[in-house]
Amino acid sequence: MxxxxxxxxxxxxxxxxxxxxxxxxxxxxxxxxxxxxxxxxxxxxxQPAIHPPILTKRGLSISFLTTFVFSFAGEGANAAILEADDDEELLEKVKRDRKKRLERQTVIKSSTKETGYLQDLVYKLSEVGKAIENNDLPTAASVFGNGTDADWVQKANIALNKLSASPEEKTEVDTFNSSIASLISSVAKNDVESSKLAFVSSASAFEKWTSLTGLIVQLKGL
Structure with missing residues (x-):
């Protein structure tokens, strides 16, 4: 036992x-x-075994969504700052442009004599255009008189130079002067085709200049 x-x-x-x-x-x-x-x-x-955390699809989805939301929020904040800067810059540009327009209007209103010169230019170009359209270059030549030394041509050039402020406006003035000289020369040579081309170039440059300066709404016949 x-x-x-x-x-x-x-x-x-x-x-x-x-x-x-x-x-x-x-x-x-x-x-x-x-x-x-x-x-x-x-x-x-x-001893109890140590198990690693279990990753589920739902957990991964929540983690990814959280990261995406915070990332998007950060990008949105940066975009808002950039948009605010752009808005301020645009607002300043609008203010500058408005100030320039007001200054230009003041100069134009005080330049009644120069505006009269330009109105006479419109009438003279209209006469020349009608004459060239009818192939009547002698009539066109009579309107020009002394060519580039004609009184109305000289006065128009004075007004154009005085009322031009921006580089674009001055460029159009140069184009007009060059075209009007070519027009006078073509008319004197009795060259109908060259006269038509030079007239179109002169009229286009002058019309563009009036659009840039704002005088297109004040001058009659454009």
């Missing part, structure tokens, strides 16, 4: 990765009449 005693445990001798119990059992053997010790090592407790 074997008798079993309470086991003794030695946990300090076990590795840290798990908690094991070393048990000792004493067994009596009636035949030999002695007690024999029997040791058994039992693993009692295991």
């Amino acid at each position: 074997a008798l079993h005693f309470l086991p003794t445990a030695h946990p300090s001798s076990l590795p840290s990765s798990s908690l094991s119990l070393a048990t000792q059992t004493y067994v009596y053997h009636p035949i030999s009449g002695s007690m024999k010790r029997q040791s058994t090592l039992c693993k009692a407790v295991n």
Whole structure:
């Protein structure tokens, strides 16, 4: 008959990765009449395993959406700043343009004599155009009189130079002067085709100049 005693445990001798119990059992053997010790090592407790976080499709979607929203918000803020700068720059440009127009209107209103010169130019060009259209170059030549030295041509040139402010306006004045000189020369040579081309060039340059200066609404016959 074997008798079993309470086991003794030695946990300090076990590795840290798990908690094991070393048990000792004493067994009596009636035949030999002695007690024999029997040791058994039992693993009692295991440390819980550490599992990595589980990533689900829903979690990934939420993370991506959050990143996208903050990124979009940042870009939106930057765009708003740029738009505000653009608006301010545009507003300043509008103010400058308006100031220039007011100044130009003031100069034009005070230049009644020069405006009269230009109105006479419109009438004279109209007469020349009708004569050239009818192939009547002698009549066109009579309108020019002394050519580029004609009084109305000289006065028109004075008005054009005085009322021109921007580089574009001055360019059109130069084009007009060159074209009117060519027109006078073609008429004097009785060259109908060249006269027609030079007249169109002169009239176009003058009309564009009046559009740039705003005088197109004040001059009659354009």
